[in-house]
Amino acid sequence: MGQKVNPIGFRVGTFYPWKSRWFQDDGSYKRQLLEDITLRKALMQKLKTAGVDVVEIERLPKSMVIIMTVSRPGVVIGRGGTGIEELKKYVVSILEDIRKKSVKDIKVELKVNEVKNPELSPYLVASRIASDLERRMPYRRVVAKTLERTMQSGALGIKIVLSGRIQGAEISRTEKFHKGSVPSQTLRENIDYAQVPAMTKRGYVGVKVYIHKKGE
16 A cells, blocks of 8 residues: 555445445536535535534435534534534535525435544544644644544554644654554555644644554
């Protein structure tokens, strides 16, 4: 696998499922692909406070199912399910904006799953590191605490890569930190990965997190 291949993309279709599950062979493929990308970005941003981890999209001819995996389901569902209804209207508005027409003939269904262990979610871990870096916390202390917390949660190994103007340095650099075992050459190992940018006042710092989990 080396250093340049996304561990998730490398395993999709063989060991991992697709995050968008539908089939289209006519001219509407590019529109549906754009809808998926736009919806996923919008929901990841809107549900940031709920600790969103993954947004999966399934399509049928007359319906769309969006499965959201979050660390705080109560924030998404809301009191009496009001949050879900508002979210449905938000999704429909995005679809109508892209299609430039009403989508009343399509049934939108939202499902919310809870993250079993947030400390083993690379996206949530990377987001927390990025947030701490943006608040000017010492990066070595932030990374050390993250490594320890993830290993205590049952991970077999974790690797964190920071790239950019770390701690506001004039010259950008890359620093790697790891603990435990993170094999990069074995396809059958369960390696989860996420990349999140930290928009610090002095520049962009990329945060990459690889977590080696036990086989499920």
